[in-house]
Amino acid sequence: MRRPALLDLLILPALASLALVGCLVETSDGTGASAGESYGSDSTGGASGWDSASASASASGSASDGATSMGSSGGTSGTGDTGGDEGTTGGEDPTTGDASTTGEDTTTGGEEVCDAETPVALFLSPDDSNSMSSPVQAREAVLGGWQSSLGGIPVRMWEFFNYYTFVYPAAAPGEVVITPELYRLDGQSDDEYLLQIGVSSELISNDNRAPMNITLVLDESGSMSGPAMDMLKESCRAIAASLKAGDIVSMVGWDTQNAIKLSGYKVSGPNDELLLGKIEELAAGGGTDLNGGLTAGYELAKTSYDPERINRVVLISDGGANAGITDVDIIAGGAGANDTDGIYLVGVGVGLPKNYNDALMDQVTDVGKGASVFIPNKEEAWKIFNADFVNTMAVAARDVQVRLDMPPGFEIVKFSGEEYSANPDEIEPQHLAPNDAMVFHQTIRTCAPELVEDATEIKVTARYKDAITFEPREVTTTVTFGQLLGTQSPMVRKGAALYAYVEALQGVQAGDATAAIADAKARIADAELLLPGDPDLAEISEVLDTLE
Incomplete structure (x- = not known):
């Protein structure tokens, strides 16, 4: 690719x-x-x-x-x-065969007829x-x-x-x-x-890309303890290292409640100290209201929306949705409804594959028309969100x-x-x-x-x-x-x-x-x-x- x-x-x-x-x-x-x-x-x-x-x-x-x-x-x-x-x-x-036509x-009479005339x-x-x-x-x-x-x-x-x-x-x-x-x-x-x-x-190149308006929607529920939270933070650090002066970042952390940590903040450049500090403060605990977190994220994204910028919502989660509205169609519809306004969704799965709810994140990002990625380790986090940052985030x-x-x-x-x-x-x-x-x-x-x-x-x-x-x-x-x-x-x-x-x-x-x-x-x-x-x-x- x-x-x-x-x-x-x-x-x-x-x-x-x-x-x-x-x-x-x-x-x-x-x-x-x-x-x-x-x-x-x-x-x-x-x-x-x-x-x-x-x-x-x-x-x-x-x-x-x-x-x-x-x-x-x-x-x-x-x-x-x-x-x-x-x-x-x-x-x-589970078989692989011919495509149905x-x-x-x-x-x-059971015999195939070859149409050798119709393009x-x-x-x-x-x-x-x-x-x-x-x-x-x-x-x-x-x-x-x-x-x-x-x-x-x-x-x-x-x-x-x-x-x-x-x-x-x-x-x-x-x-x-x-x-x-x-x-x-x-x-x-x-x-x-x-x-x-x-x-x-x-x-x-990252130097020549359009300015960004990024909203980080971060899962802080109890299921994120351990490797999942570690990879959430590592992904955010890789994103922070890829930002340019003037890029806008908003951040909402959520479990069953939504906590706005940054709103419309313009970073000073790569590795902005305030942004890195907010990343380090993230912690797991509580239930999971994925739809509530995603809805709050899109509201934040709209407040800083600029058609001249790359507008992205980055959802990082283990994919669990065990509190609030968990209907997949409602969550996916919320993501997709904003696509007409140019706010695209990146879904980031973290944790161990055996614990990751792939189906939910896949459907949300399918409708949101953004990337769906899985981050199992530090190397993958920096590959996706630093080396391939423009590819992952831009359109x-x-x-x-x-x-x-x-x-x-x-x-x-x-x-x-x-x-x-x-x-x-x-x-x-x-x-x-x-x-x-x-x-x-x-x-x-x-x-x-x-x-x-x-x-x-x-x-x-x-x-x-x-x-x-x-x-x-x-x-x-x-x-x-x-x-x-x-x-x-x-x-x-x-x-x-x-x-x-x-x-x-x-x-x-x-x-x-x-x-x-x-x-x-x-x-x-x-x-x-x-x-x-x-x-x-x-x-x-x-x-x-x-x-x-």
Whole structure:
């Protein structure tokens, strides 16, 4: 997801020729600015091209089983009802299989009918575009040695693609760049391809970011005693070290009562002494009224709201809600209602994974359209809230929605996101952070492989809004199979390794992971041919070795 500078130097030259194909950013007044030289077919997707009425419904529906939340009591579900079937991504079925495709009935007497004439248009969603909790919980459970079966640990495919690093070209300020990649695995059938799409944002340093208005909503209930409170304080210290002079901080601590500790305070710079003092005074005790704390936090955030600032509510808790109003829909609705005003929510889980109420925090941040992270140790706290502070806290593009146009006869059979559909109204747009990329990894299959030629085109369109002005924008990239297959594809290989890794974790939860672990290791070895020394590949290899 993030782009470290060293990896930029190694990977970006191999990707630049892919990203700058047919890119044109169209503003609301119909004018456009070229985002790169085209060696493919230029096109811009206007309103008529985006309309679901012009899209084929021959392949639409739910996400693949590979995107399910395994072993989680709070698996996320989404519907993709485009002609009869409903697609879910809950936590009940621990298997990984093909994506369900709904819509028109394409069978006659039990035999499949290949529609080789109607183009396929699908709209893709990664679900939470900056949620990264489950990969950390899974890693800590295995490497910590306390949960080798991963029972009760959420394994949400899309969060792994959010958490781990994919290096794609940076966009110009206020724009996004689309980079498609295509790859064939050894032994893969002639009718299948791996397609990965990166939608990347601009690079923004902490020195050059907009000023912030941050409201810290901090759980001081009794369940936070020990490691949870330690990590709450460490996360706040990392945030304090990342602030600039003039940033506004408010702070409310809560158990069954709300205590406002700071309101609209402008810090003097990094490590402001008054702010650090307030952090040190935090202590655990009492019950938990999460909704009351969150409501008080948003009220504080509104008092200092400034449309020229990055307005964030940072909720840090073990996710427990055992007093006051604990209905998840009410809490999530309160978080989401403020998103239209530009106040975004970051949910920070702390403590031990086995004690963390992941389901509650996941739903709150899903509606709040902010990051959901899990902080098990000091290193993770400083990674998320210092090294990756801008990525975690800021927004580069709002309400991003991606459309994939494929040739007739194609369908998605595996998908890393939560859902896809032929109807854009069924896909929830997501925000994109700076220094970041939305990554969609899918296996696509055609019923007419003989029709695929080097000149056969794939088109990807991203529609989004400016993070500050809400101005609508759109960018389209058109490439051919020949162009993509003729280019080395390091990120799609890494995506294949990560997808197989998650399938292996899901296999562990199902009690049968031997074959899945072997496949994941093979995919990692393949990715390492182009990405030697990649730290993410090394980390997931360590987890797999521990599971064997």
